[in-house]
Each structure stands twice: as C-alpha cells, then as structure tokens.
Amino acid sequence: MKLATLKDGSRDGRLLVVSRDLGLACQAQDIAPTLQRALDDWERLAPALEDRYASLNRGAARDTFPFDPHQAAAPLPRAFQFADGSGYMHHGKLMMRAFDTENKIDFQEREPMMYQGCSDSLIGPCDDIEMADEAWGIDFEGELGVITGDVPMGVSAREAGACIRLVMLVNDVSLRNLIMPELAKGFGFVQSKSASSFSPVAVTPEELGEAWRGGTVHLPLLIHWNGVEFGRVNAGIGATFTFPDFIAHVAKTRRLCAGSIVGGGTVSNAEPGVGSSCIAERRAIERIAHGEARTPFMKFGDRIRIEMLEKTGQSVFGAIDQKVARVRAS
Amino acid sequence: MKLATLKDGSRDGRLLVVSRDLGLACQAQDIAPTLQRALDDWERLAPALEDRYASLNRGAARDTFPFDPHQAAAPLPRAFQFADGSGYMHHGKLMMRAFDTENKIDFQEREPMMYQGCSDSLIGPCDDIEMADEAWGIDFEGELGVITGDVPMGVSAREAGACIRLVMLVNDVSLRNLIMPELAKGFGFVQSKSASSFSPVAVTPEELGEAWRGGTVHLPLLIHWNGVEFGRVNAGIGATFTFPDFIAHVAKTRRLCAGSIVGGGTVSNAEPGVGSSCIAERRAIERIAHGEARTPFMKFGDRIRIEMLEKTGQSVFGAIDQKVARVRAS
Numbered sequence: 239m240k241l242a243t244l245k246d247g248s249r250d251g252r253l254l255v256v257s258r259d260l261g262l263a264c265q266a267q268d269i270a271p272t273l274q275r276a277l278d279d280w281e282r283l284a285p286a287l288e289d290r291y292a293s294l295n296r297g298a299a300r301d302t303f304p305f306d307p308h309q310a311a312a313p314l315p316r317a318f319q320f321a322d323g324s325g326y327m328h329h330g331k332l333m334m335r336a337f338d339t340e341n342k343i344d345f346q347e348r349e350p351m352m353y354q355g356c357s358d359s360l361i362g363p364c365d366d367i368e369m370a371d372e373a374w375g376i377d378f379e380g381e382l383g384v385i386t387g388d389v390p391m392g393v394s395a396r397e398a399g400a401c402i403r404l405v406m407l408v409n410d411v412s413l414r415n416l417i418m419p420e421l422a423k424g425f426g427f428v429q430s431k432s433a434s435s436f437s438p439v440a441v442t443p444e445e446l447g448e449a450w451r452g453g454t455v456h457l458p459l460l461i462h463w464n465g466v467e468f469g470r471v472n473a474g475i476g477a478t479f480t481f482p483d484f485i486a487h488v489a490k491t492r493r494l495c496a497g498s499i500v501g502g503g504t505v506s507n508a509e510p511g512v513g514s515s516c517i518a519e520r521r522a523i524e525r526i527a528h529g530e531a532r533t534p535f536m537k538f539g540d541r542i543r544i545e546m547l548e549k550t551g552q553s554v555f556g557a558i559d560q561k562v563a564r565v566r567a568s
Numbered sequence: 569m570k571l572a573t574l575k576d577g578s579r580d581g582r583l584l585v586v587s588r589d590l591g592l593a594c595q596a597q598d599i600a601p602t603l604q605r606a607l608d609d610w611e612r613l614a615p616a617l618e619d620r621y622a623s624l625n626r627g628a629a630r631d632t633f634p635f636d637p638h639q640a641a642a643p644l645p646r647a648f649q650f651a652d653g654s655g656y657m658h659h660g661k662l663m664m665r666a667f668d669t670e671n672k673i674d675f676q677e678r679e680p681m682m683y684q685g686c687s688d689s690l691i692g693p694c695d696d697i698e699m700a701d702e703a704w705g706i707d708f709e710g711e712l713g714v715i716t717g718d719v720p721m722g723v724s725a726r727e728a729g730a731c732i733r734l735v736m737l738v739n740d741v742s743l744r745n746l747i748m749p750e751l752a753k754g755f756g757f758v759q760s761k762s763a764s765s766f767s768p769v770a771v772t773p774e775e776l777g778e779a780w781r782g783g784t785v786h787l788p789l790l791i792h793w794n795g796v797e798f799g800r801v802n803a804g805i806g807a808t809f810t811f812p813d814f815i816a817h818v819a820k821t822r823r824l825c826a827g828s829i830v831g832g833g834t835v836s837n838a839e840p841g842v843g844s845s846c847i848a849e850r851r852a853i854e855r856i857a858h859g860e861a862r863t864p865f866m867k868f869g870d871r872i873r874i875e876m877l878e879k880t881g882q883s884v885f886g887a888i889d890q891k892v893a894r895v896r897a898s
Contacts, residue, residue, distance in 0.1 A: 249608055249825070278579055316825050318646045318688035321758065339754070353755040354684040358648035358825040370722055374821065391895050392700055413821060424669070425683040426756015428651065432821040491704065491743055491762040495579070495646050495688040565721050 239291035240439040241266075241404065243273050243311045245362065250274060251311040255290045255299075256439050260556050263305040264294055273313055273440070277496040280387055280403060305438075307556050312360035312436035313406055314385065314497060320357035320434065322381070322410060322501035323350050323484040325454075325477045329506030329519055336522030337418075350479045350487045353426050355410075357499060361435035363556060366563035367411055369432075369538075375415030376536040376562055380461045380515035380544045382454065382473055383408040383501040384481050385440060389494035398485035399453055401494075405446065407437035407459070407544055407555045408501050414518050414535060434501075437544075438556030446554070453480030455546065457554070459505045461515055462543040463536075468520075469505075469513035473546075476507030536562045569621035570769040571596075571734065573603055573641045575692065580604060581641040585620045585629075586769050590886050593635035594624055603643055603770070607826040610717055610733060635768075637886050642690035642766035643736055644715065644827060650687035650764065652711070652740060652831035653680045653814035655784075655807045659836030659849055666852030667748075680809045680817045683756050685740075687829060691765035693886060696893035697741055699762075699868075705744030706866040706892055710791045710845035710874045712784065712803055713738040713831045714811050715770060719824035728815035729783055731824075735776065737767035737789070737874050737885045738831050744848050744865060764831075767874075768886030776884070783810030785876065787884065789835045791845055792873040793866075798850075799835075799843035803876075806837030866892045 240258065243251035250272040254263045269286045270276035276283050293299040324330055330351065333339075361367065369376055385404040393401065416430035443450045449457050456474025460467070479487075484500050505515045514520045521531035536542070545557040570588065573581035580602040584593045599616045600606035606613050623629040654660055660681065663669075691697065699706055715734040723731065746760035773780045779787050786804025790797070809817075814830050835845045844850045851861035866872070875887040 316648045318648060319686060321686075324755075351753055351755055352758045354686060354758055356649060356651075356684060356822065358828055359823045368721065369821070390897075391698065416821070421754050423681055424751050424754075424756075425654075425681055426754075428682045428684055428818060429821045433823070488758060491699070491746070491759045492686065493689045493763070498688050567720075 239288050239445055240441050241273060241287065241313065242305065242439045243313050243315060245309055245311045249316060251315050254305070255287060255294055256305050257294045260305055260439065260553060262294060262302045264290065264299045264302045266290055274497050277385065277387065277403060280496065307438035308364045310364070310438040311362045313404070313440040314499065315360055317357040317360060317497055317499050318495050319498035320355040320501065321352055321484070321488045321498070322355045322503065323352045323479060324503035325350070325479045325484070326503055326506040327478045328476050328508045329504045332519055332522040332526070336525045347478065350484055352484060352487055353431070355427070355431050355501070356433060359433050361433050361560070363435060363438045363558045364560055365435070366561055367435065368563050368565040370565050372537055373415060374413040377412045377414050377517045378461070378536070378542045378544070379410035379412055379504045380459045380469060381408040381410050381501050381504055382406070383436070383499050386485060386494055386498045386500060387496045389485055389489045389498070391489055391491065391493050393486055393489045395482040395486040398482040398489070401485055402443055402481060404440035404442060405455060406440045407546060407558055409435040409542065409544055409558050410501060410504070411435065412516070412518070435558050435560055437558055441555060449548070453482045454502065457546050457548070459515060460545045460547065461513070464541050467513065469515045471505045471507055471512045471515055473505045475509065477502070538562055538564050569618050569775055570771050571603060571617065571643065572635065572769045573643050573645060575639055575641045579646060581645050584635070585617060585624055586635050587624045590635055590769065590883060592624060592632045594620065594629045594632045596620055604827050607715065607717065607733060610826065637768035638694045640694070640768040641692045643734070643770040644829065645690055647687040647690060647827055647829050648825050649828035650685040650831065651682055651814070651818045651828065652685045652833065653682045653809060653817070654833035655680070655809045655814070656833055656836040657808045658806050658838045659834045662849055662852045662856070666855045677808065680814050682814060682817055683761070685757070685761050685831070686763060689763050691763050693766060693768045693888045694890055695765070696891055697765065698893050698895040700895050702867055704746055707742045707744050707847045708866070708872045708874070709740035709742055709834045710789045710799060711738040711740050711831050711834055712736070713766070713829050716815060716824055716828045716830060717826045719815055719819045719828070721819055721821065721823050723816055723819045725812040725816040728812040728819070731815055732773055732811060734770035735773060735785060736770045737876060737888055739765040739872060739874055739888050740831060740834070741765065742846070742848070765888050765890055767888055771885060779878070783812040784832065787876050787878070789845060790875045790877065791843070794871055797843065799845045801835045801837055801842045801845055803835045805839065807832070868892055868894050
C-alpha cells in the first residue's frame with residue numbers, strides 16, 4: 239500500500255491512504271490519526287489500512303479526493319531517528335579518491351559507513367529547501383530510505399529485513415563546504431547535513447513487487463536538476479550494503495523504535511552514462527578527470543526533482559520536486 | 569517547576585507534575601497527556617502546569633501520590649532529537665592528550681564539538697543499561713541536558729537561551745572500545761554512543777534560581793560508581809561552551825523542533841580532587857601519569873548514580889541510579 243501525510247497545520251499532519259496510481263487519496267483518521275501512530279501499532283492497524291487501500295484502488299472507498307503532492311508533508315514530518323548509510327561503494331570510492339582519503343576505503347568494504355542524522359524537522363516533497371547562504375555548497379543526494387518497526391538490539395541482517403515497514407525516496411540535503419571542516423573535528427555531521435526531504439508517499443515493500451529484492455529497490459532513480467537529467471542510476475546495482483545490513487549495524491548496541499528512518503546512501507554505480515545522484519559525485523569525477531571540479535553547487539531558485547518509475551512508467555513514490563530558497567526570518 | 573513521565577505501558581508515558589522536594593506527584597492529563605505534547609504547545613500549557621505545581625507544593629493539589637523514580641521513564645522516553653556537545657575543555661584536552669589527537673584542540677577552542685546522538689529509545693533513571701558485551705568498554709558520562717522549544721534556523725547564542733524549556737541530568741552511555749574504530753571511519757558515533765539515560769524529573773531553568781546562570785547549572789554533579797564517590801565536579805566551572813552556544817551551533821543550518829534534547833558534555837574541570845564524570849577521563853589521567861590506564865570499564869551488575877544537590881542538600885533532578893545488565897532476548 240501507499241501512505242502519505244497531509245499538511246493540516248499540526249506538527250505531525252494527518253495520515254492518508256493514496257491510490258496505486260497516486261491519483262486519489264482518502265483519510266484514514268478512523269484507523270490512525272498519524273503515520274507514527276500507525277507505526278506504533280502496525281500489526282493491529284496495517285490490515286485495516288491495507289483494506290482501505292484495496293477499496294481505494296477498486297473505486298470503492300468513500301470520501302476520496304485528488305492526491306496533491308504539494309499538500310503532502312514528509313511521510314514522517316518529524317521522526318525519532320534518521321540513521322543514514324552509505325551503501326554504494328562506487329560513490330564512496332569516487333569521493334575518497336577525489337579527496338585523498340583512500341585510506342578509508344577498507345573500512346567501507348568491511349562494514350557499513352553510517353551517520354546519525356537529524357530527524358526533528360523533515361521537509362515535504364514540494365517544500366523549499368531553505369538555506370541562509372549559497373556559499374555553504376548546497377547539494378542534493380538522491381537516496382532510498384526505509385521506515386522500520388521496532389527493532390530488537392542485536393538483530394541480525396538476516397532478521398532485519400522483516401523490520402522494514404515502508405520505503406521512501408530521500409533528498410539527503412548536504413552542505414558540501416561545511417562537510418570537510420566538520421568531519422575534520424571527528425564527531426560526524428551536525429551542521430553539514432541539514433534537514434532532508436522525502437517523497438510524497440511511503441510504500442510497503444510488498445507493493446514494490448519483484449522490484450524489491452535483496453533488501454533494496456531494483457529501479458533507476460531519476461534525478462533532474464533544473465529540468466535537465468542528471469542521473470538515472472539503478473538502486474539495485476552496486477549496493478555493497480543494503481537496508482537489512484544498515485538496520486543490523488545501528489541495532490548492534492541498542493533497540494530502534496518504530497518509526498526510525500534508515501537511509502541507504504547516495505545511489506551510485508560504475509555503469510557509464512547513468513550519471514550521478516549528487517553534485518559532489520560529479521565534481522569528484524571532474525576532479526579526477528580534469529584536476530578540478532567544474533560543476534557548481536546549487537543556487538537559490540534551483541530546482542531538484544527525484545523520482546522512481548515502474549517499468550510501466552508509473553511513479554512509485556511520487557516526485558520530490560523542490561527548489562532552494564533563501565531562508566525566511568521566523 | 570518539575571515534570572516527570574510515568575511509565576504506563578504506552579510508548580510516551582504519562583505527564584506528571586512533581587513537587588519541589590520530589591516527594592509527591594500528581595497527574596496532568598487534563599493539561600497535556602505527555603511531556604512532548606506539553607512542549608508542542610508550551611506557551612499555552614506551561615502556565616496551567618505551573619499552577620498545578622504551585623498547588624502541589626502548598627499541599628492543595630488533588631489526587632496526589634508519592635513520586636517513585638523507579639516508575640519514571642526518561643522525561644522524554646523517545647525524542648525527536650538528541651544533539652550532544654562537549655563543553656568542558658579540560659575533559660577534551662585530557663582525552664586528546666591521552667589519545668595523541670592534540671592536533672584537534674584548536675577546533676575545540678574555536679567552536680563547539682558536537683555530535684548527533686540517538687534519541688528514539690531513551691532509558692529511564694532507574695532502568696538497567698542493557699548491553700550484550702562487557703568487552704565493548706561500557707562507560708557512564710555524567711552530563712547536563714536541556715530540552716528546547718522550537719528554535720529558528722540561524723538563532724544566535726544570545727537568543728538561544730530563551731529556547732530552553734527544561735533541564736535534566738544525562739548519563740550519556742558510551743562504549744569506549746567501539747569509539748576509536750568508529751571515529752576512525754569519519755562519520756561520528758553510531759554504535760559507540762548507545763541510548764542515554766535521564767534523571768527522574770526535568771526542571772525549568774527558573775526553578776534552578778541563582779544556580780542557573782551563564783547558560784548552565786552552577787552546582788556539583790555527584791557521581792557514585794558502585795557506591796563509591798567518583799566525581800563531584802561543578803558544572804558551572806570550566807565550560808567553554810554552554811547550552812545557548814550548542815543550540816546556536818546546531819541551528820546554524822536548520823530549525824529544531826520543540827522537544828529537542830541538547831547535551832552539554834561530560835562535566836569536567838581542572839580543580840584537584842574533584843574527580844571525573846566518566847571512567848574514560850580517569851583512564852586518560854592514569855595514562856598520562858603512569859603510561860597506562862588502570863581503572864577498568866563497567867561490568868555487568870555495576871551500579872552508577874548521578875545526582876545534583878542544592879546547597880540545602882535537596883536533590884534537584886532526582887538521581888539516575890541504574891545498573892548495567894546483560895541484554896535480555898526480546
């Protein structure tokens with residue numbers, strides 16, 4: 239099934255069930271007021287949501303209305319966790335080669351590279367990415383992310399797949415010119431990984447059919463920057479670590495609560511001509527080829543669109559389609 | 569005022585108002601069901617909670633009952649954020665000197681060292697710290713933490729103090745033998761900073777009176793490990809950065825939502841005889857003095873108690889008083 243969160247002026251929005259073709263939505267207030275509440279009691283509530291989804295798809299649901307992604311918040315507008323991995327070795331190797339940190343490649347091959355990200359104020363699919371300064375080096379990162387149920391401490395990667403409740407697209411907004419000084423301090427990303435954006439709908443793994451296997455989605459991630467195709471990288475290719483690995487990695491020393499978001503890292507593979515899922519990777523390729531990066535980072539007013547299509551052309555998650563804007567005083 | 573969260577079988581527990589002497593509690597369900605809900609609408613709800621607190625302290629509240637810290641969850645059993653700083657330069661310098669990373673001291677003097685921690689499954693004050701393996705190097709870290717209201721992006725340190733809603737004690741549980749390999753990867757702490765524990769009550773800054781000034785609490789943090797005093801370090805001494813600095817640091821590139829927890833770092837100062845607030849610091853002192861660390865990390869069954877007393881001897885936040893236990897299968 240496909241679920242979304244309608245902006246209604248509240249902090250957590252209102253849970254919606256969305257039709258397979260993303261054309262129609264209906265409320266699910268009588269089942270769960272918010273997506274977090276549905277996740278908190280998933281075993282009991284998911285069957286009723288699945289029933290509503292089936293009704294919606296066969297035209298039998300009541301009180302339906304057109305689904306408008308501009309009215310959608312992030313599926314979880316605030317979440318209790320966002321832990322993001324870096325699953326695609328090609329991306330990691332390019333970045334390390336460009337930045338002379340190749341001594342770290344062996345880490346990446348042995349176990350997942352992950353960071354604890356911020357999750358308290360997540361951005362809706364069509365909302366502006368608000369920033370104060372273009373000089374921070376504003377970049378997008380096209381990723382997949384999953385939302386987990388409760389995960390026991392010490393779960394194995396084999397068991398962790400069963401903890402995945404929903405799959406989404408993520409724009410892991412990154413401030414490239416803040417990353418190097420911040421990572422040099424040694425404590426990871428705080429300022430340089432600001433709030434991320436999420437697709438209009440979150441989708442159960444079952445809904446993905448045969449595209450969901452091996453713990454990831456086997457479809458190309460389409461990235462358009464200012465209307466020009468930038469990447470078309472298949473998320474099913476080149477992933478050294480996938481979502482069950484990442485969940486097991488985080489859960490080694492603690493439980494994860496239902497509603498934890500786990501990211502899979504910038505989708506990247508070595509196949510020629512597929513492009514990249516972030517500007518930093520293209521700049522790394524340029525640096526390796528020409529000795530210097532040529533593509534600038536994003537400017538205020540720039541648009542970024544991230545989407546994934548089924549083989550039929552149907553959008554799976556809807557599109558993240560947003561622009562970078564100067565932050566308004568609040 | 570003093571607020572707590574009663575374990576009631578739900579994920580977020582039930583909001584309680586607790587008397588100044590921590591002896592009595594009363595429900596606040598009619599005002600807000602949970603602490604997060606109170607924080608979500610603080611301007612409107614805090615006055616009613618303050619009224620209830622005043623009634624409780626003068627013996628006029630209804631349906632009071634003895635406050636039992638063993639029935640208390642963390643004030644926020646799950647939070648949307650935990651960003652932890654390292655405010656006490658003495659601790660940082662000792663650690664860096666012991667671990668030959670003194671090249672990083674200049675960073676720490678220039679701007680706050682902070683990491684994004686996990687916040688999805690926080691530990692109650694008297695609950696066990698459950699771990700799978702003593703070999704991870706289980707350590708406590710005695711800290712103060714604050715809970716913020718909504719914080720605008722780009723807030724200045726001067727303005728950020730007004731965003732502090734509540735103050736707590738924190739045991740920032742750290743797995744020392746996992747830290748070095750994890751930090752070497754460059755992405756910060758994931759496995760090596762597991763879930764933290766919090767004091768029985770969270771207290772408004774006003775409640776702290778003259779002990780709250782300069783953005784921190786000017787009282788000694790008492791640490792007892794297996795009943796033996798380990799530290800008595802005054803949190804008002806030696807803080808290069810305090811809570812307003814940390815909040816402004818995190819908020820440079822994004823908003824923080826109400827209910828964000830910001831930690832102030834292991835309390836530490838150079839005064840002789842006051843001890844330390846974590847084992848790692850004592851080990852660093854031993855390594856510098858004797859060329860080797862002598863104090864082992866915690867074992868299963870070890871107890872850690874963290875408390876702060878007013879000059880009158882009254883406990884401010886109640887005590888974190890917990891033991892390390894082998895994780896139960898879940």
